[in-house]
Amino acid sequence: MTQEASPILEVRGLTRTFGGLVAVSEVDLTVPEGAIFGLIGPNGAGKTTLFNLITGLLPPSGGSVNFAGRPITGRKPHVITQMGMARTFQNIRLFGALSALENVVVGTHCRTSSGVWGSVFRTRRARAEEDEAWARARAELEFVGLGDLMDAPAGGLAYGQQRRLEIARALATGPRLLCLDEPAAGMNETESQELIDLVRRIQARGISVLIIEHDMHVVMNLCDRIAVLNFGRKLAEGTPAEIRANPDVIEAYLGRDDDAADQGA
Amino acid sequence: MAVLLNNYYLQVATFVSVNALLGLSVYLVLSTGQLTLGNAGFMALGAYTAALLATKAGAPVWLTLPAAALVPAIVAIPLGYASLRLRGVYLAIATLGFTESVRVLLQNWEFAGGALGIKNIPSLGRMVQNGLKAAQIAPPAGLTHAQLANLVVLLFVLLVLGLALAFIYRQAGGRVGRAYAAIRIDEIAAEAMGINITYYKVLAFVQGAMLAGLAGGLVAHINFSVSPSEFAFGRAVEMLTLVVVGGSTTPLGPVLGAVLLIGLSEGLRDFSLFGARLSDYRLILYGLLLMLVVALRPQGLLTFAPRRKGARA
Numbered sequence A: 001m002t003q004e005a006s007p008i009l010e011v012r013g014l015t016r017t018f019g020g021l022v023a024v025s026e027v028d029l030t031v032p033e034g035a036i037f038g039l040i041g042p043n044g045a046g047k048t049t050l051f052n053l054i055t056g057l058l059p060p061s062g063g064s065v066n067f068a069g070r071p072i073t074g075r076k077p078h079v080i081t082q083m084g085m086a087r088t089f090q091n092i093r094l095f096g097a098l099s100a101l102e103n104v105v106v107g108t109h110c111r112t113s114s115g116v117w118g119s120v121f122r123t124r125r126a127r128a129e130e131d132e133a134w135a136r137a138r139a140e141l142e143f144v145g146l147g148d149l150m151d152a153p154a155g156g157l158a159y160g161q162q163r164r165l166e167i168a169r170a171l172a173t174g175p176r177l178l179c180l181d182e183p184a185a186g187m188n189e190t191e192s193q194e195l196i197d198l199v200r201r202i203q204a205r206g207i208s209v210l211i212i213e214h215d216m217h218v219v220m221n222l223c224d225r226i227a228v229l230n231f232g233r234k235l236a237e238g239t240p241a242e243i244r245a246n247p248d249v250i251e252a253y254l255g256r257d258d259d260a261a262d263q264g265a
Numbered sequence B: 001m002a003v004l005l006n007n008y009y010l011q012v013a014t015f016v017s018v019n020a021l022l023g024l025s026v027y028l029v030l031s032t033g034q035l036t037l038g039n040a041g042f043m044a045l046g047a048y049t050a051a052l053l054a055t056k057a058g059a060p061v062w063l064t065l066p067a068a069a070l071v072p073a074i075v076a077i078p079l080g081y082a083s084l085r086l087r088g089v090y091l092a093i094a095t096l097g098f099t100e101s102v103r104v105l106l107q108n109w110e111f112a113g114g115a116l117g118i119k120n121i122p123s124l125g126r127m128v129q130n131g132l133k134a135a136q137i138a139p140p141a142g143l144t145h146a147q148l149a150n151l152v153v154l155l156f157v158l159l160v161l162g163l164a165l166a167f168i169y170r171q172a173g174g175r176v177g178r179a180y181a182a183i184r185i186d187e188i189a190a191e192a193m194g195i196n197i198t199y200y201k202v203l204a205f206v207q208g209a210m211l212a213g214l215a216g217g218l219v220a221h222i223n224f225s226v227s228p229s230e231f232a233f234g235r236a237v238e239m240l241t242l243v244v245v246g247g248s249t250t251p252l253g254p255v256l257g258a259v260l261l262i263g264l265s266e267g268l269r270d271f272s273l274f275g276a277r278l279s280d281y282r283l284i285l286y287g288l289l290l291m292l293v294v295a296l297r298p299q300g301l302l303t304f305a306p307r308r309k310g311a312r313a
Helices: A047-054 A077-083 A100-111 A116-121 A124-143 A159-171 A189-204 A216-222 A240-245 A247-254 B007-030 B039-056 B061-083 B088-107 B124-134 B145-172 B175-185 B187-192 B197-223 B233-246 B252-270 B278-296
Strands: A007-018 A021-032 A036-040 A062-067 A085-087 A177-181 A208-212 A225-230 A233-238
Touching (some): A007 A047, A007 A208, A021 A208, A021 A225, A021 A233, A036 A216, A047 A177, A047 A208, A077 A085, A077 A100, A077 B187, A085 A159, A100 A159, A100 B175, A116 B145, A116 B175, A124 B175, A159 A177, A159 A189, A189 A208, A189 A216, A216 A240, A225 A247, A233 A247, A240 A247, B007 B039, B007 B145, B007 B252, B039 B061, B039 B088, B039 B197, B039 B233, B061 B088, B061 B197, B088 B233, B124 B145, B124 B197, B145 B175, B145 B252, B175 B197
Parallel strands (some): A036 A225, A085 A177, A177 A208
Antiparallel strands (some): A007 A062
């Protein structure tokens, strides 16, 4: 699946208004297959709204989204997830009362198919599928480094662990594109370094990554390409080096008179 | 033994079991986080389906009971799709509207006896009794034919209850049950996991309707008669109360709720207050109990004991 030419995600003229407020305006994005694509911008720039439009949580007011060559504009979130796009949430949305492992097993839902009959009568096929789902979930928990916390209630995990658990749960849906909404928020330096490694390992599995992040260290180290959003519009797009040098970006982030020295790696 | 198996106790135990089924029907819908008051309406549909088939068409019980589950399920599919866009108290009001509509329709349906309802439904107890006599099976020493028949009916209802519990437990342990739990905890996260939340909400709604309808069919065949007034607002609230008091996070909660509440209202028959039997104040009592539980132990008396697959590390 290494067709370099075909993008995994193509966003064209995507717009969303809330009453008179234009939250996202005419945004174009092209995420190449296998890339780690960063989405940055000041608070309130419309990043999460853009995420919600791409993942189907919000219907767009205009524009289109193509995923792996197929139009997904206006499709329901669960259909988009089934097609191979998974996401995490800025304000973590785990199933708090369930164990870490159970959370990830829920993620296998769209890659399994047994219904009421299979669950109740434990048919051979359903049992095989269950065993596979639980094994898969264990593997994903190990992958994100939570192998020793499988039975812990998700709601009781530390913040950074919850973020990694959300990633494991999203990976269990078998995505081709993983959308991470501020995965490093609230993490200390060690944790965010671990996150960088984790996202690289995800990329190494052939999964493309779209990431919203405020932590410039994470963004500049991780991303192959970055788009900058400001007031709902795309301000700039380029490699980390290009973005770092872009005067418009520096102004949007730091104001006219500030120094941009502490940005970047 | 014979004293313990007196007809009154046997009938109360049967009544408790049927109410446990009704509580479970509400529990099923609640396990996807949806609050319904419509199961009294589905119970009415089930009871009338069984009663009409038995009295007008002479259908046997093995046909009327499945039909009592099937007809409400068919009605529940479009109703579920239409009403499950609503949440919380709005859904409760809409489904209560359904329950009341069913009652009013039945009340005005002359073919089904109008407000008087349907009488002379073949009763399970009588059927068993006749069967026993025909087969010339004598009850064990100290038991009358009626007692033995009531005992058989109780065992049958307990069997249905046991099957319903087994079904719910099994389902909860699998993929469908996980989808229900995910939807109950966080619909948006569930959707992001690829779970078709509308499908599973309707599925739970239909399962609840089937169980309520089956319980209705059983009631019709236990009581000889059905009338629209049995399926009014009070019934809808009573069914919900069983679950809230007993506990809504484990299937055993509604069963405990049925034992406590039905036991309580039966136990109060022997006492009177202001010239009325204390059991006539049942609904007031339920209301008080409901408030007490919600204030002091909102999760219900029984809570979920985590029963999870361990990590085979």
